[in-house]
Amino acid sequence: MDKLATWQTEHGVNPYPYTFTPTHTSTGLHNTYAELENGTETEDTVTVAGRIMAIRNSGMFLDVMDTKGKIQVFCHKESLPAEFLPQLKLLDIGDIVGATGTIRRTPRGELSIRAKSFQLLSKSLLPLPEKFHGLTDKETRYRQRYLDLIMNETTRDTLRKRSAIISSIRQYLVDAGYLEVETPILQPIAGGAAAKPFTTHHNALDMDLFLRIAPELYLKRLVVGGLSEKVFELNRNFRNEGISPKHNPEFTMMEVYEAYADYHDMMTLTENLMAHAAKVATGSTKVMYQETEIDFTAPWPRKTMAECVKEATGVDFMAIETDDAAREAGKQLGVHVREFDRWGHVLEQVFEEKIEHTLIQPIHITDYPVEISPLAKVHRDNPRLTERFETRVNGWEVANAFSELNNPIDQRQRFESQLGERDQGNDEAHQMDTDFVTALEYGLPPTGGLGIGIDRLVMLLTNSTNIRDVIAFPTLKQKS
RNA sequence: GCGAGUUUAGCUCAGCUGGUAGAGCAAUCCCCUUUUAAGGGAUGGGUCCAGAGUUCGAAUCUCUGAACUCGCACCA
Numbered sequence: 155m156d157k158l159a160t161w162q163t164e165h166g167v168n169p170y171p172y173t174f175t176p177t178h179t180s181t182g183l184h185n186t187y188a189e190l191e192n193g194t195e196t197e198d199t200v201t202v203a204g205r206i207m208a209i210r211n212s213g214m215f216l217d218v219m220d221t222k223g224k225i226q227v228f229c230h231k232e233s234l235p236a237e238f239l240p241q242l243k244l245l246d247i248g249d250i251v252g253a254t255g256t257i258r259r260t261p262r263g264e265l266s267i268r269a270k271s272f273q274l275l276s277k278s279l280l281p282l283p284e285k286f287h288g289l290t291d292k293e294t295r296y297r298q299r300y301l302d303l304i305m306n307e308t309t310r311d312t313l314r315k316r317s318a319i320i321s322s323i324r325q326y327l328v329d330a331g332y333l334e335v336e337t338p339i340l341q342p343i344a345g346g347a348a349a350k351p352f353t354t355h356h357n358a359l360d361m362d363l364f365l366r367i368a369p370e371l372y373l374k375r376l377v378v379g380g381l382s383e384k385v386f387e388l389n390r391n392f393r394n395e396g397i398s399p400k401h402n403p404e405f406t407m408m409e410v411y412e413a414y415a416d417y418h419d420m421m422t423l424t425e426n427l428m429a430h431a432a433k434v435a436t437g438s439t440k441v442m443y444q445e446t447e448i449d450f451t452a453p454w455p456r457k458t459m460a461e462c463v464k465e466a467t468g469v470d471f472m473a474i475e476t477d478d479a480a481r482e483a484g485k486q487l488g489v490h491v492r493e494f495d496r497w498g499h500v501l502e503q504v505f506e507e508k509i510e511h512t513l514i515q516p517i518h519i520t521d522y523p524v525e526i527s528p529l530a531k532v533h534r535d536n537p538r539l540t541e542r543f544e545t546r547v548n549g550w551e552v553a554n555a556f557s558e559l560n561n562p563i564d565q566r567q568r569f570e571s572q573l574g575e576r577d578q579g580n581d582e583a584h585q586m587d588t589d590f591v592t593a594l595e596y597g598l599p600p601t602g603g604l605g606i607g608i609d610r611l612v613m614l615l616t617n618s619t620n621i622r623d624v625i626a627f628p629t630l631k632q633k634s
Numbered sequence: 635g636c637g638a639g640u641u642u643a644g645c646u647c648a649g650c651u652g653g654u655a656g657a658g659c660a661a662u663c664c665c666c667u668u669u670u671a672a673g674g675g676a677u678g679g680g681u682c683c684a685g686a687g688u689u690c691g692a693a694u695c696u697c698u699g700a701a702c703u704c705g706c707a708c709c710a
Contacts, residue, residue: 156662210669217670231667247660260668283645284659286671290646293702305645348710395709396635495710502710526710575710582710631701 157244158277165241169277174252176203181222183257184265193261200267202227203252203275205304206245208285213242215266218251219304226266227253233268241274247285248278296628309623312616315435316624319612322434323408323427324388332410333382336389337372339365345590346370346529348582349393352403365392370529370603371590373411374558377601378593383413388608399620400550403629406608411558415602417541420555421518424545424604425452428516428552428611435615443548443614450516456543458521459501462509471501494578497538498523513546528568528584530556552611555604562594 161167178186178200190196204220216227229242233255245251255269283289288305295302295309302309328334342361344351346368354363369387376385388408395401412419429439432450439451464470467487474480477496484491484500489507491500501523513519521533522542530540541557559565568584569591575583612624622628 208670208672210672211667212665214667215669215672226670228668260670262668262670264668264670266668281644281660284671285645286659287646291702293641294645296702350709393709396707398707398709399704401709499710506710522710580710 157246158279160244161241161274161277165244167241167274169274171273171275174203174273174275175201176220176252177201179222180204180218180220180225183225183267184223187257187259187265190257190259190265192259192263195258195268196256198257199254199270200257201252201254202267204250205278206247206249206251207282209245209247213245216245216251216253218253226260226264227251227255227269227272228258228260228266229269229272233270235271238269238272241272245274246278246281248280248282249274250276250278293630296622296630299626312612312618312623313626315616316612319431319435319615320388320406320608322431323606323608326427326430327386327410330384332384332386332412335373335376335381335385335387337366337369337376337387339390339392341366341372343585343587345585345587346372347391347393348584350395350582352392352394367391367393368407368605369409370605371587373409374598374601374603375590375593377411377413378596378598383599384411386410397629399622400610400613402609402621402625405621405625407605408608409603409605411601411603413599413601416557416600417520417543417555417602420602420604421456421520421543421545422453423602424518424553424555424606425450425454425516427606428545428547431611432615435612441615443617444619446514446548448515448547448614450547454516454518454545456518456520458539459505459519459523460521462519463501463504466509466512467504469504471497471504492579494575494580496525498525498527502526510546511549514548516545516547518543518545524568525571527556528572529559529565531559531561532564547610547614550610550614551607552614553604553606555602558598558601558603560594560598560601562591565594566591 158169161169180202183200202218202220202225204218206216207219207224208217214229216229217224218227231239251272252275253267253269253272255267258268259265283301283305289295289301324334340363342363344364344367349367351364351367354365356363368391373385373387386408390404391407392404394403397403429450429452432439432441439449441448441450460471469483469487471480474483474497480497480500481491481495484504487504489503491503520543521539522530524532524538524540527540527542530542533539533541543555544551545553569586572584573586609621609624613621616624618624
């Protein structure tokens with residue numbers, strides 16, 4: 155652009171200088187001078203910096219936006235030294251500038267800085283989207299998130315809240331004595347969940363590796379080793395599956411393991427963590443999501459999966475003895491049943507198709523069938539069930555937790571049973587991880603474990619209806 | 635993967651039954667020094683998503699493809 159050259163040749167200005175030192179933020183000034191009356195001038199000199207979002211009256215009024223907000227810079231020819239006036243004409247919407255001047259409030263009530271000087275800090279070469287409608291095209295908003303952030307306060311707010319939520323969870327756990335750890339993202343066996351992994355290859359080792367679908371098996375190894383009785387990891391998982399408003403191929407999971415705890419303890423921890431995060435993000439444990447108020451205030455109801463199904467359908471799966479009878483019952487209820495489904499698969503399928511979407515307020519669904527819970531400990535009162543729960547909010551799975559299976563003999567059998575399912579066509583059945591079984595053979599203490607889907611929690615706490623709105627750079631197809 | 639929809643200027647969008655490509659904002663130039671989407675005047679700006687077809691003539695009709703959006707499926 156010509157203006158870029160003009161800055162350099164006619165004004166000897168480097169349009170991309172190295173440093174600048176603002177003394178104040180826009181929001182800080184709005185707070186400090188909240189009581190300043192209209193039409194008042196002060197002698198208080200401040201320096202701010204930010205992006206020009208609007209220019210009015212040929213540069214007399216600049217709206218400057220910094221991370222905290224906006225403030226008007228008032229460039230009047232009587233208060234701005236004459237040498238700045240030609241430079242004023244060279245400013246564009248989108249330029250980043252610093253300005254120094256005195257605080258005043260205009261007769262119409264706009265807190266402003268009466269500029270004594272300003273400095274170009276970065277020249278913008280591309281025009282910003284139109285100011286009134288802003289940037290609304292969803293594709294551009296996701297592909298060029300920087301533009302979305304410049305133009306849309308909601309986007310800035312959502313992603314800042316995401317950061318606050320993650321910090322609050324981390325801080326809560328650290329304060330409670332949990333040790334934050336890191337475990338491999340590149341794994342030779344993608345374990346800890348049922349999902350299709352991304353595959354990659356290490357050249358020097360000539361070895362295929364998988365991006366992890368869950369950190370679970372490594373975190374339990376750390377508990378076996380006694381690194382800490384309470385560990386957690388807050389990081390990305392990768393699942394090679396469809397993209398939807400609730401699924402991104404890479405997503406953020408918090409997993410925590412606590413020795414000598416069981417799944418009841420994990421329910422309490424889930425409630426405390428989410429209620430805390432809700433308060434940090436929204437100021438309250440009662441959160442408006444779309445048209446519904448969701449109440450995260452602890453404690454939350456707990457109900458077994460079989461009870462839910464019995465209440466909603468009248469069918470008591472606990473009274474069904476065989477897999478054949480379970481499949482028949484599933485078909486009777488109009489639920490999708492596969493030929494290799496056993497009692498537990500059918501029970502879960504009925505739950506998902508008939509009940510899940512009705513669970514709006516936070517609830518722990520407990521006592522999952524053993525067939526679909528290969529890493530959870532058998533229920534102390536019933537061998538067909540496990541001590542596992544999933545927390546549902548707004549019909550979504552937001553947490554999954556167990557009393558961890560720590561009996562190595564049982565674990566080996568569960569893996570073998572999963573291999574059997576794999577042979578029957580369930581390509582997401584769990585793989586055998588012999589080293590993990592070996593770790594259990596050295597002894598994992600009784601342990602409670604919990605995973606929380608951070609992105610979905612952030613969606614709920616920021617009133618977002620698409621997971622892409624809570625991920626700064628969501629996965630998109632490459633433009634050809 | 636399936637269905638519906640969208641794709642036109644930097645942005646937000648018009649463009650009818652096929653007949654020379656439009657507006658507002660942004661940009662450039664001029665006027666204007668107390669504006670709040672500032673205002674007035676002038677000017678420039680297009681691979682109408684891509685390719686093929688129908689037609690004298692296609693942004694518009696047909697087919698194929700692409701990206702996106704929404705819904706569904708998948709995601710135990």
